[in-house]
Amino acid sequence: MEFLDLLMLGFGEAMTPANLGFCLIGALLGTLIGVLPGIGPTATIAVLLPITFFLPPLAGIIMLAGIYYGAQYGGSTTAVLVNLPGEASSVVTALDGYQMARQGRAGAALAVAALGSFFAGTVATFAIALAGPTLSGFALSFGPAEYVSLMLFGLLAATILASGPVLKAIGMILIGLLLGMVGTDAETGAERLTFGALELFDGIDFIVIAIGVFGFAEIITNLERSGSEGVSVAPLTRLWPTREDFRASWRAVLRGTGIGTFLGLLPGGGATLASFSAYSLEKKVSRHPQKFGTGVVEGVAAPEAANNAAAQSSFIPLLTLGIPSNNMMAMMLSAFMIHGITPGPSVLTNQPEIFWGLVASMWIGNLLLVIINLPLIGLWVRLLTVPYRLLYPAILLFCCIGVYSMNNRIFDVVLAAGFGLLGYVFRKANCEPGPLLLGFVLGPLLEANLRRAMLITQGDPSIFVERPISLTMLVATVILLALMIMPSFRKTRGEAFQEEEA
Amino acid sequence: MTALKSVALASAMLSVAGAAWADWPTDxxxxxxxxxxxxxxxxxxxxxxxxxxxxxxxxxxxxxxxxxxxxxxxxxxxxxxxxxxxxxxxxxxxxxxxxxxxxxxxxxxxxxxxxxxxxxDPGTFIVQAGSDYQTLADLVAYAKEHPGAVSVGTTGLGTDEHLAMLQLEQAAGIDLTAVPFAGANEARTALLGGHVNVIGINVGEYTTSDQNAVRALAQFAEQRSTLAPDLPTAREQGFDVLMSxxxxxxxxxxxxxxxxxxxxxxxxxxxxxxxxxxxxxxxxxxxxxxxxxxxxxxxxxxxxxxxxxxxxxxxxx
Missing domain, CATH: 3.40.190.150 (Bordetella uptake gene, domain 1)
Known part of the structure; x- marks a missing residue:
């Protein structure tokens, strides 16, 4: 079969000692920058890009790709250990992962995340190999109208993220939407909520808010506790997941992989949406949804599988159409171009060794990451036993460096500190920051696409129901809404029953 | 000892400071x-x-x-x-x-x-390879018949593409609809998906795109860019649009x-x-x-x- 021949060609290319070496370097570097909060893969790749001038094309691209998916692995490590999501896509991992860490199950959480990611990466790699060109057509059929419906669905799903009252979750989404409006309006050029500050012209960076409401707020909360002893962390019971953990998480990994592979194709926020959706779905189908947010292993497995699958499948539009779906992919595009390769259908036919070599290296890279990360789990987890008086100043320092280095300005650090205080207030009020971040990420996309759709149709809203994908998603939104209202009835009834029995 | 040290340090600093101007730009x-x-x-x-x-x-x-x-x-x-x-x-x-x-x-x-x-890097307007518009004149003719119906993807207000579009509207007496996107890549995706009719990008971006999927209508320079010597300028086609x-x-x-x-x-x-x-x-x-x-x-x-x-x-x- 031709497909197998091509795959063998790819593995032949990827398994040469040099390419294997660059794959390893990339994966290692990626893990490292993923663990350091704030220092993202985009900036790292930008700095390393000129170095790839001196490498053969495939080796350079393999290394950069390794950094990208390596960072996805590393990013979840800090989310689990210290409640610090390094990227938008690992925000939901922090919800249950950090709780697991506090119960002494950090090792299990990290292992499930790594194994789930590996499985998802494998599936997504084969999806690229088998169906790349077909799937990219699907990505193209997503126009403004489809995005509007998808975002509506996503925002509604965000309310499921919170384990507390729905009303508070909606409040947090609305605050997120408000924060998302800060900046220059793309269509009229008007300044919105910038208070005349030049630094707010382009809006607020996701990292600023995430590090503020998760990282800084966590540290402030811990200051309330008496001292240097590791109060919140239960003694480490075991490093590896139990049989129950595996049993509970394999379905979650499967579902997360499916969602991730699919949503990763979409330009803009695919990986983020994927992890949020996977978590919401898991909570929806779970037999014990009320336990989500208290440290259930599915709550780690599903989003981690989803964001890794999405990270891989976001290569599909780039490789098959030459369209980068996010900033990272735009950097990859530059990496290709520096070597005079224009990604697109022609690469598939003229330089199959590049395409298939990269695909094969992704699978090898995922394998390497598991091999690197599993033994490291013991080391990472021991980090938790470092006394807070040492650990927290260090985290604080890395956070500040990370936030500063995004745009090289102190303004962002001060802003993050402000969000830290805000996050602390939210905690005191029992409001969870997850929905806020999703509102912040999706709000601007919803607004921009709604306005685009209205401009294109010159004000005719029927486009949302005329286009089949859009209609399907609107129907799904309505069903979700119905589902949300009904169980809440059931739940209150259930509670009433319990009270009667008690 | 300390005093001696600080004197030494101060003089060392002085000499560096004094040399700063002389040594520009190597120090x-x-x-x-x-x-x-x-x-x-x-x-x-x-x-x-x-x-x-x-x-x-x-x-x-x-x-x-x-x-x-x-x-x-x-x-x-x-x-x-x-x-x-x-x-x-x-x-x-x-x-x-x-x-x-x-x-x-x-x-x-x-x-x-x-x-x-x-x-x-001159600006250019590109369309899908299968589009009916072969030249800028085709686009203008259609837009004359259907005011506002031609959507042009830009990367925001006051950007190169937007200014080029406004010049074309002025030069040809037509009405186009600007649709802002967050970046050239998003606009290109929308074009390939058929969600907008035209997008504005730079010639440098056009020449690195897949030439089988898109077609450029004109470049908005006074002289043809070295990157696209075969692509006529808007002025050659009779429309006064300059943007680079x-x-x-x-x-x-x-x-x-x-x-x-x-x-x-x-x-x-x-x-x-x-x-x-x-x-x-x-x-x-x-x-x-x-x-x-x-x-x-x-x-x-x-x-x-x-x-x-x-x-x-x-x-x-």
Missing amino acids: RPIEMIVAFAPGGGTDIMLRTLAPFVEAELGTQIPVMNRPGASGEIAYTALSQAKPDGYTISSLNTPGFLTMQVDRNLRFDPAAICPLARIVE SERGLAARCDVPEADRARLAQAIETALANPEFQEKAKQQQLPLSYLSGADWTAQMPARLDRFREILAMVKEGQ
Whole structure:
């Protein structure tokens, strides 16, 4: 079969000692920058890009790709250990992962995340190999109208993220939407909520808010506790997941992989949406949804599988159409171009060794990451036993460096500190920051696409129901809404029953 | 002992300070501010160029990204740096010019002196390869029949593409619908999916796109770009549309003139280096060198043109 021949060609290319070496370097570097909060893969790749001038094309691209998916692995490590999501896509991992860490199950959480990611990466790699060109057509059929419906669905799903009252979750989404409006309006050029500050012209960076409401707020909360002893962390019971953990998480990994592979194709926020959706779905189908947010292993497995699958499948539009779906992919595009390769259908036919070599290296890279990360789990987890008086100043320092280095300005650090205080207030009020971040990420996309759709149709809203994908998603939104209202009835009834029995 | 040490230290510092002017530019690194995020066209171009300028000047040139507000943050930072020649910045038009029309700037544009223009990349309108529009005239004819029905993807208000569209509307007496996207790649995706009819991008971006999927209608330059010698300009097709992105480097005007001349000289020599030219070719950079003085001389005319266009927009609203 031709497909197998091509795959063998790819593995032949990827398994040469040099390419294997660059794959390893990339994966290692990626893990490292993923663990350091704030220092993202985009900036790292930008700095390393000129170095790839001196490498053969495939080796350079393999290394950069390794950094990208390596960072996805590393990013979840800090989310689990210290409640610090390094990227938008690992925000939901922090919800249950950090709780697991506090119960002494950090090792299990990290292992499930790594194994789930590996499985998802494998599936997504084969999806690229088998169906790349077909799937990219699907990505193209997503126009403004489809995005509007998808975002509506996503925002509604965000309310499921919170384990507390729905009303508070909606409040947090609305605050997120408000924060998302800060900046220059793309269509009229008007300044919105910038208070005349030049630094707010382009809006607020996701990292600023995430590090503020998760990282800084966590540290402030811990200051309330008496001292240097590791109060919140239960003694480490075991490093590896139990049989129950595996049993509970394999379905979650499967579902997360499916969602991730699919949503990763979409330009803009695919990986983020994927992890949020996977978590919401898991909570929806779970037999014990009320336990989500208290440290259930599915709550780690599903989003981690989803964001890794999405990270891989976001290569599909780039490789098959030459369209980068996010900033990272735009950097990859530059990496290709520096070597005079224009990604697109022609690469598939003229330089199959590049395409298939990269695909094969992704699978090898995922394998390497598991091999690197599993033994490291013991080391990472021991980090938790470092006394807070040492650990927290260090985290604080890395956070500040990370936030500063995004745009090289102190303004962002001060802003993050402000969000830290805000996050602390939210905690005191029992409001969870997850929905806020999703509102912040999706709000601007919803607004921009709604306005685009209205401009294109010159004000005719029927486009949302005329286009089949859009209609399907609107129907799904309505069903979700119905589902949300009904169980809440059931739940209150259930509670009433319990009270009667008690 | 301590006193002795501090005297020694002080004299050492003095001698360094005293030598600072004489040793320029070799005694400490020259910071190169880039007004865009890492990985953008301007960033990659300057990161490629920096080592060659370093070799010319015998110093180090670290790149510092200060993205945001289409360059205003970087220009403000440049204006606040010491005028000692140790800070230079990227300079991009039309952003540098349009912001003078419609914003209250936090820096004085007249205090920024261009050192060299490196690249001029004309704007172009592209359509799907299967589109009915073969030329700009086809597009204009359809838009005349159906006012507002032709959607043009841009990357926001006042950007190159948007200004080009406004000029075409004016030149041909038609009405188009601008649809803003967050970046050229998003716009390109929307074009390929058939969600908008036309998008504006730069010729440099067009030549690196898949030529089987898209077709360019015109380039908005006075002369055809070296990257696309077969693509007619809008003027050749009878429409007065001029729009190109220029990228270069600048320093504060109150940097001593000798130092500015030395910087400009080093950049010019670096640009002429065959090794750099080879790399620029790989990256499809439409190199178009202009000296700082020549570039400065061109700016008022362009600025007037933008002022006119933007005034028309204001009236239309």
